[in-house]
Amino acid sequence: MEQNNLYQITVNRRQLELIARCLEDISRFAAGQPELHHTVETLLANHDDSCEKRDEIEAHLLAIKKIIYPELSDHASYGYDGGGQRDPIRKNMIGNTYQIYREILHFLAVKDRQNNVYNSVTLPSGNLGPIKVKEIPLCTTVQDCELAVQETEKKAIKAFDMYLRNYLQLEVTEERYSTLMNDFKDTMRALCSIGKSES
The missing domain is CATH 1.10.287 (Helix Hairpins)
Known part of the structure; x- marks a missing residue:
């Protein structure tokens, strides 16, 4: 982690999860997985016609993907670190957002002793380095x-x-x-x- 100009944000558990899910949507979108799963699921949670709306939204998002990545097929993507993406801005956008959301989910999985994919360490990606997540005590003395x-x-x-x-x-x-x-x-x-x- 770069040691210059470090910052700390204090959030509760639900805010931490929200940050992770929003960044996961962005990272996957940038990598060529345009579904925005968490965002769309939340926006349609209280709508009876959510299935029809979800299908329509996914169709529009897929069309956007084809504009950005005409070289990718419908189900292809560049992976968590940008894979073979030659544009360094796009590659780092994918990798840097992955680095943040994945480390948050890894921290929560270890803390809660969950047996899932997030138990494994966050792999290197992007150009900004890893982040550090820790739980702060409510009182120190x-x-x-x-x-x-x-x-x-x-x-x-x-x-x-x-x-x-x-x-x-x-x-x-x-x-x-x-x-x-x-x-x-x-x-x-x-x-x-x-x-x-x-x-």
């Missing part, structure tokens, strides 16, 4: 963890307060409300104490 627990406790108590007042709509006295809130606070503090003792 004991003090950070205690602050995170306190913040979670506050949010839970606030949410329970809103639940009692707005959603449950119980006809309770202020004394009964205070009792319910105090019981919930005691429960939360007990749970937080257990969490801290186990960490």
